[in-house]
Amino acid sequence: TEDRLALPVGTTLERYIMRKQTEFPYATGELSQLLRDIALAGKIVNREVNRAGLSRITGAMGEQNVQGEAQQRLDVEANIRFIRALTNGGECCAILSEEDEDIVQTGNHQGKYVVAIDPLDGSSNIDVNISIGTIFAIYRRVSRTGGPARAEDFLQGGRAQVAAGYILYGSSTMLVYTTGHGVTGFTYEHSLGEFFLSHPDIKIPAQGNIFSCNEGNWLDYPEYVRGFLTTCKERRLTGRYVGSLVADYHRNLFTGGIYLYPATTAKPAGKLRLLYECYPLAMLIEQAGGVAVTGRTAVLDVPPTKNLHQRVPFFVGSAELVHELQAAAE
Ligand code: P6P
Numbered sequence: 001t002e003d004r005l006a007l008p009v010g011t012t013l014e015r016y017i018m019r020k021q022t023e024f025p026y027a028t029g030e031l032s033q034l035l036r037d038i039a040l041a042g043k044i045v046n047r048e049v050n051r052a053g054l055s056r057i058t059g060a061m062g063e064q065n066v067q068g069e070a071q072q073r074l075d076v077e078a079n080i081r082f083i084r085a086l087t088n089g090g091e092c093c094a095i096l097s098e099e100d101e102d103i104v105q106t107g108n109h110q111g112k113y114v115v116a117i118d119p120l121d122g123s124s125n126i127d128v129n130i131s132i133g134t135i136f137a138i139y140r141r142v143s144r145t146g147g148p149a150r151a152e153d154f155l156q157g158g159r160a161q162v163a164a165g166y167i168l169y170g171s172s173t174m175l176v177y178t179t180g181h182g183v184t185g186f187t188y189e190h191s192l193g194e195f196f197l198s199h200p201d202i203k204i205p206a207q208g209n210i211f212s213c214n215e216g217n218w219l220d221y222p223e224y225v226r227g228f229l230t231t232c233k234e235r236r237l238t239g240r241y242v243g244s245l246v247a248d249y250h251r252n253l254f255t256g257g258i259y260l261y262p263a264t265t266a267k268p269a270g271k272l273r274l275l276y277e278c279y280p281l282a283m284l285i286e287q288a289g290g291v292a293v294t295g296r297t298a299v300l301d302v303p304p305t306k307n308l309h310q311r312v313p314f315f316v317g318s319a320e321l322v323h324e325l326q327a328a329a330e
Contacts, residue, residue, distance in 0.1 A: 007019055013175065013194070013197070020179070030091045030111075033091045034086075034138060034163075038086070038115075038175075039175055039195055040089075041081045041084075041086070041134075042175060043188070043195075045082070045167070046167075046173045048077050049132065050169075074123055075120040079100070079120075082119050083104055087106040087107065087108065091112065091113055092114065092115050093106060093108050093110075093111035094111075094114045096116040096276060097117050097119060097276070098117070098118040098121070098309070101309070103151065105148045112140055112141060113138055113141065113162070115138055116137040116279070116280070117134065118134065120132055122245060122246065125243060125244045130243070130247070131171070131244055131247040133169060133247065135280050135281065137161045137275065137280035138161065138164065139161060151308060155304045155306065157304060158300030158302065162180065164177065164279070165177025165178065166246050166250075170247060172188065173187070173188035174186065174187050175195050178283060178288075180283075182202075182287055182288075183202040183287045184197065184201070184202065185199030185200075187199075204252070204256060205255070205318055206318055206320055208252065208317060208318040208320075208321055209237045210240050210251075210257030210258070211238075211239055211257060212251075212260065213259070214261075215229075215239070220264035221262050222263065228324065229260075231324075245272065249281055252317045252318070253284075253288060258317035258318060258325065259314070259317055269310070270294075270311045270314060271311060272314045274304060275308060275310065278292065278294075278299050278316075279300065282316065285316050290317055290319055290322070291322035292315070292317075292322070293322055293325070295315075296326060299316070
């Protein structure tokens, strides 16, 4: 039975990936390798993030460190690390990154997959030592193999994602991902350089008493959002907003709650990006029993436009709270 075969907490990511691959008769190992490549880059970025506070020694952004090497901004550094790991791993044909306007071709023209990624979201939080995160989505390419990937590979829509996840560089570093069969969490053990299975089957509570938004935008929020937030306050819910999407999302995933980034007058399409923030986090939350909408529409059902960096309003979290907001949406 599934329980008998279930891997115990403490299993390594490597062993977990191998076991899961054997459970898919047609799996040929490329996706497994791609997940390993992402985990490797996550370990390297984790080390850079943990050292960021030493920039006075290593050289702050735009300066040189003691070896005379230019100190990159951490989000630039993270972008380089993920592109290098995905290129060297061989399975990824191209990358859409928040840091690059155009698709980054890896040269792996036989690669079956493409990856949309925000290498380090919320990097402005690094300087004040707040948790930050990487968000990624994986698609099988639809363009002809043997040549470079094309925009259409990234514009298949949210429900075409074969995997999605994030890495949270927080009080502990965690990798949380799904391949469409539930959500699994791994915690990084620095001394061993390994991710260990810590949360085998993550489910978000159907209800929650936390709302997460930047209330400084209150006057710019649509009326229905203000109405919803007012009922949250009348019910004495708790406001919690880190200002780092992955940190707020991860907390609500365990406590229950709702994260809101509505459209505002300053940002009429919202702030968060559909392809490498909202789609992957929406896949994860649906796999965890929660809901993600842009208003009346489920995020995963929002058709992508040709704009690879398209923004959408984003409401995500516990089913009851998000459905209540969705019912009020204009
Ligand atoms: P605001 C960080 O810049 C980010 O992309 C998310 O991580 C975060 O949730 C949001 O923007 C914060 O935006 O407008 O509240 O500062």
